[in-house]
Structures are given as structure tokens and as C-alpha cells.
Amino acid sequence: xxEALRFLSPDAEPVDRADFIEQARLAWRSSEAPSRGxxxxxxxxxxxFGDNEVLRGIDLNxxxxxFVAIVGRSGCGKSTLLRLIAGLESIDAGTIGFGQxxxxxxxxxxxxxxxxxxxxxxxxxxxxxxxxxxxxPDAQARAERAxxxxxxxxxxxxxxAVLSGGQKQRVALARALVSDPRILAFDEPLGALDALTRISxxxxxxxxxxxxxxxxxxxxxxxxxxxxxxxxxxxxENGRIAHDIHVDIPRPxxxxxxxxxSLEGSILRExxxxxxEPPDL
Amino acid sequence: xxxxxxxxxxxxxxxPHADGLVQWIVxxxxxxxxxxxxxxxxxxxxxxxxxxxVALAGWKLLLSGELARNIWVSFWRAATGFVxxxxxxxxxxxxxxxxxxxxxLTDTTLQMVRNVPHLALIPLVILWFGIDESAKLFLVALxxxxxxxxxxLHGVRSVDPQLIEMGRIYGMSDGELFRRVIFPGAxxxxxxxxxxxxxxxxxxxxxxxxxxxxxxxxxxxxxAREFMQIDVVVLSILIYALLGKLADSVxxxxxxxxxxxxxAFQKH
Numbered sequence: 420x421x422e423a424l425r426f427l428s429p430d431a432e433p434v435d436r437a438d439f440i441e442q443a444r445l446a447w448r449s450s451e452a453p454s455r456g457x458x459x460x461x462x463x464x465x466x467x468f469g470d471n472e473v474l475r476g477i478d479l480n481x482x483x484x485x486f487v488a489i490v491g492r493s494g495c496g497k498s499t500l501l502r503l504i505a506g507l508e509s510i511d512a513g514t515i516g517f518g519q520x521x522x523x524x525x526x527x528x529x530x531x532x533x534x535x536x537x538x539x540x541x542x543x544x545x546x547x548x549x550x551x552x553x554x555x556p557d558a559q560a561r562a563e564r565a566x567x568x569x570x571x572x573x574x575x576x577x578x579x580a581v582l583s584g585g586q587k588q589r590v591a592l593a594r595a596l597v598s599d600p601r602i603l604a605f606d607e608p609l610g611a612l613d614a615l616t617r618i619s620x621x622x623x624x625x626x627x628x629x630x631x632x633x634x635x636x637x638x639x640x641x642x643x644x645x646x647x648x649x650x651x652x653x654x655x656e657n658g659r660i661a662h663d664i665h666v667d668i669p670r671p672x673x674x675x676x677x678x679x680x681s682l683e684g685s686i687l688r689e690x691x692x693x694x695x696e697p698p699d700l
Numbered sequence: 701x702x703x704x705x706x707x708x709x710x711x712x713x714x715x716p717h718a719d720g721l722v723q724w725i726v727x728x729x730x731x732x733x734x735x736x737x738x739x740x741x742x743x744x745x746x747x748x749x750x751x752x753x754v755a756l757a758g759w760k761l762l763l764s765g766e767l768a769r770n771i772w773v774s775f776w777r778a779a780t781g782f783v784x785x786x787x788x789x790x791x792x793x794x795x796x797x798x799x800x801x802x803x804x805l806t807d808t809t810l811q812m813v814r815n816v817p818h819l820a821l822i823p824l825v826i827l828w829f830g831i832d833e834s835a836k837l838f839l840v841a842l843x844x845x846x847x848x849x850x851x852x853l854h855g856v857r858s859v860d861p862q863l864i865e866m867g868r869i870y871g872m873s874d875g876e877l878f879r880r881v882i883f884p885g886a887x888x889x890x891x892x893x894x895x896x897x898x899x900x901x902x903x904x905x906x907x908x909x910x911x912x913x914x915x916x917x918x919x920x921x922x923x924a925r926e927f928m929q930i931d932v933v934v935l936s937i938l939i940y941a942l943l944g945k946l947a948d949s950v951x952x953x954x955x956x957x958x959x960x961x962x963x964a965f966q967k968h
Contacts, residue, residue, distance in 0.1 A: 505869065527869075534866040538884040538961045547880075550871035580963040594870075 454484025456634035457517045457601040459504070464513035466499055473499045475658035477513070481651075486628055486635040488645035491655035492690065497638045498606055500655070501528075504636060505604045517602065527600040531607045533587035535579040541590055542566065542575040548594035565597035566590070568630075569623060585616035589623070596627060602634040609644065617641075618674070621648055625670070642690070646683045647672055654689055662689055749931040754938065757931040766920070771939065774917040777833065778905050781840025786897060789845040790890070793852025798882070810849065818842045819907055831912040836905065843904040844897040851893025855886030888962065891955045898947045906940060 459481040466474040473496040481487055489497045502508045505528045535544045545562040566572045569589040609617045628635050639645050645652050654662040668678050731751050737743045738750030761767035796803040829835035859882050867881045909918020924932035
């Protein structure tokens with residue numbers, strides 16, 4: 420309840436009742452329920468594509484249920500790191516461990532493109548996410564629940580071709596969630612969306628993460644998104660983790676608030692320092 | 701479906717079913733002009749018989765049962781040849797699209813054979829098969845093989861690799877990946893191949909029947925030519941056109957049924 424009590428102190432920002440309740444709920448949840456997410460341990464990870472060494476030794480400990488954002492310039496290796504975690508690329512050296520298991524099957528991924536099957540209806544697309552449990556009798560019910568979670572259960576019988584970009588990404592999110600994953604990887608999932616849709620999707624992602632308590636790894640080029648959503652921001656430069664920043668700002672975080680903006684500013688300064696730009700942020 | 705507002709206008713009138721009728725306006729107009737030209741002597745009968753004469757000849761043949769028999773024989777040859785050539789072409793297309801080994805082994809050979817005009821092989825075919833059914837079937841199958849092979853191959857190759865990656869991540873087996881991602885993804889291309897193949901099927905059949913047959917539409921046309929029955933010749937040509945159109949329509953219906961998900965087929 421510490422975080423909730425902070426709000427009652429005189430120098431705290433004025434906050435409305437809904438925020439307060441939200442905050443109290445979150446504090447209660449995090450102290451009561453252990454996360455069902457998987458922890459992630461990476462040691463000495465290296466990856467090269469031909470002559471190009473993209474990752475030069477990554478060491479990382481992510482506790483269960485943490486929301487980690489990975490930012491960096493294009494080509495810094497952040498997507499490669501995500502793809503290695505998801506098992507889409509082969510490791511050149513080093514290890515990735517998920518708690519007890521070395522490679523669980525349930526790392527779900529959400530990409531920048533929705534990657535929906537255009538020839539299957541929305542519900543069927545969500546059922547794809549169940550993996551080998553696709554044939555089980557409750558598959559359809561689970562898919563419907565996942566669609567309801569993202570607010571699209573009225574679209575279950577539609578073809579993907581009639582959905583907007585944001586709606587397609589929400590279906591992709593439902594597909595990633597339907598199997599109750601314990602670790603979810605997001606590879607710039609909101610990059611193709613317009614600014615307003617991006618904000619509402621960020622809220623959706625945060626809500627879903629809080630409700631389902633999986634470990635979340637978000638790769639994004641948008642530092643403000645990273646700071647708004649994550650517990651921890653990793654800045655990758657030249658294939659290594661250059662900075663590891665904990666975001667202690669209590670949730671729900673308000674866009675445009677001073678502490679978010681200053682954190683974002685300092686991270687951007689770090690990112691832009693490697694290019695010769697005057698530090699005028 | 702229709703409120704009156706949604707009906708297409710045809711020369712200022714709103715008619716039900718006008719949509720299906722509009723496409724026949726031009727052909728009917730041509731027939732009408734042709735009839736008038738023949739009756740006024742503008743087009744002499746020995747150059748081009750009037751539509752009424754053609755229709756009469758058709759009626760006579762229908763009554764004698766000859767027309768129905770010949771159409772049936774031609775249709776059977778075309779369909780069988782299409783199925784044979786199409787299945788083999790489809791199988792090769794899948795194999796070469798999915799397997800590098802298969803592609804390396806067979807594609808070059810197939811491309812070489814493709815560039816031989818199959819109709820030029822007719823004398824050779826007659827030598828090998830005689831003039832019985834297998835000769836015609838072989839020619840039709842050969843003609844149909846290539847469009848279907850090429851378009852199936854292209855369809856399989858051009859399935860979005862991102863979808864395939866997605867399928868793998870979500871635990872699809874190879875069989876599931878094929879059934880749910882690769883084959884449906886290749887279908888639009890395959891249909892293009894089917895429509896091409898249908899055109900080639902008719903062409904091949906007509907030529908083959910003209911040269912080496914004792915039954916069928918092509919044979920009927922050839923006989924008519926021998927006996928100077930120009931009206932029957934014209935009739936045959938018209939029947940080819942109609943049957944070709946029918947085949948294409950069937951293909952389009954199938955396409956619309958299986959590709960209703962495609963953005964191009966969405967009604968907005």
C-alpha cells in the first residue's frame with residue numbers, strides 16, 4: 420500500500436478517484452499474487468549475420484512478470500535479441516534460460532504486422548494461437564474470451580480484409596494471449612498504427628499485462644512508449660546493453676506528466692549521444 | 701437485396717436482373733446486325749450464312765442427335781485431358797515450390813518442354829498414338845499442364861513468408877502449415893492458371909479434332925467443310941465460343957466461392 424499512500428502526501432500531484440483506486444489495486448495485487456510469468460536469464464549471448472556481429476555478449480536477468488522495454492537505434496540488435504528469445508533465430512553463443520526449462524514452447528510473439536491469415540475468419544485466426552491445443556473442445560470458447568478481452572468479440576465472424584489496422588493488431592494480440600502465455604515478446608507492435616490508435620493500444624497492452632501477469636518484452640523505437648509501459652528500459656548500443664534503467668514511476672502513468680517526460684528526455688539524450696548532436700534536449 | 705435504387709440503370713430504365721443481361725447486349729446486337737446484313741444481301745450467303753440459316757442447321761443436327769453426341773464427346777475429351785494434365789501440373793507445381801531438390805531436378809527440363817509449341821507435336825503424336833482417344837487426351841493434357849504448373853509454382857513461392865513464420869511460431873506442423881497457410885495462399889494464383897488452362901484446352905481440342913478424329917465438334921466442323929456446309933462450320937464456331945464462355949463462367953463461380961475472403965471480392 421506504500422505507493423497508494425504516497426498520493427495522500429501534500430506534495431503529490433492531485434489525482435482523481437479512479438486513479439487512486441487503480442493504484443491501490445495494483446499495489447495490492449503485486450504484494451499478494453506471485454506472477455505466473457517466466458523469468459528470463461541470458462548469459463553471454465552472441466549473434467552474427469555473416470560478417471556483421473549484431474549482438475556482442477548480452478547478459479540479462481529478467482524476473483518473472485516484469486515488463487521490459489528494449490530501445491535503441493535501428494540496427495542496434497534489439498529485434499535480433501527478441502527473435503533469439505522467441506526462438507526464431509539460432510544462437511551463435513551463449514544461453515537463454517526460462518526458469519526451470521531451457522526452451523519453453525509458449526513464448527508468444529506479436530509483430531509489427533498483424534500477420535493474420537486472410538482466408539480465415541477472425542475467430543479462426545485467434546484459434547491459431549492455441550498451438551497444438553487447437554483441436555481441443557474448448558478452443559472456440561477460449562478464442563472468444565480472448566477476443567472479448569481486446570474488445571472485438573462482435574467481429575468474430577468477419578474476414579480480416581474488412582478490419583482496420585488497429586483492429587487487426589488487436590486480433591493479433593488476442594491470438595498471442597489465447598494460450599495464456601507466460602512470456603510475451605512484442606516486436607514494435609504499434610509501429611504501423613496512427614498516433615491515437617497507438618495510445619489506446621498501449622493502454623490495452625498494459626491492462627492485459629496487469630491482468631494476466633506474464634513476463635513482457637517490448638522492442639520499440641518509441642522511447643515515450645517504453646517509458647509509459649515498462650518497469651525497466653534497456654538501451655542497446657552496438658550489440659550490448661548500454662543502459663539498464665528502472666522506471667519507478669507508479670502506475671497508472673499519466674502521459675505528459677513531469678516525471679515521465681524527464682525520464683524520457685534522459686534516455687533520449689543517451690541514445691542521441693552516440694551521434695554528434697548538440698545536447699539541447 | 702435490392703431496393704429499387706440499387707438496381708443498375710439500363711438505358712434509363714431500372715430493370716431487375718439487368719446486371720446479368722447487360723453483358724449480352726453487344727453479342728445480341730452483333731447477331732442482329734449480321735442478320736440484317738445477310739437478308740439485305742450485303743453479306744452474300746456463300747461468304748457468311750445468315751444467323752437464321754445457322755440456327756436452322758443447328759436445329760436439324762439437334763434433332764438427329766448428332767449435335768448432342770458430338771458435343772458430349774468433345775466435352776468428355778476436354779474434361780479428361782484437363783484433369784490429367786491439370787493434376788500432374790498441380791503436383792509438379794507443389795513439389796517444385798516446396799522442395800528445392802525437386803525444383804533443381806525437374807524445372808529446367810519442364811521449361812524446355814514448355815517452349816515447344818505443343819500443337820507442333822501433332823504429327824509426332826499421331827505417329828505414337830494413332831488417331832484414337834489417347835492422342836487427343838495427350839495433347840490436351842500437355843497443353844493444360846504448363847499454365848497450371850507455372851501458376852501453382854508461382855503461387856506457392858509467393859506465399860507471404862511472414863505468415864509462414866507466424867505459423868511456425870504458433871506451433872503448426874508441416875502438414876498444417878501447408879493446409880492452412882501455403883495452399884490457401886497459393887489459390888489465387890492457381891485459379892489464374894486454371895483459367896489460362898481452360899482456354900488452351902479448347903484450342904488444343906479443336907485443332908486435334910480437326911486433324912485426327914472421327915467424332916466430336918472439330919470432326920463435325922471438318923466434315924462440314926469437306927461438304928461445303930458453311931452454316932455448320934459457323935455453327936461449330938459459335939458453339940466453341942459459347943462452351944468456352946461457359947467454362948470460364950464456371951471457373952469464375954468457383955473462384956468467387958473459394959476466394960470470398962480476398963479484399964478484391966469484398967463488397968463495400
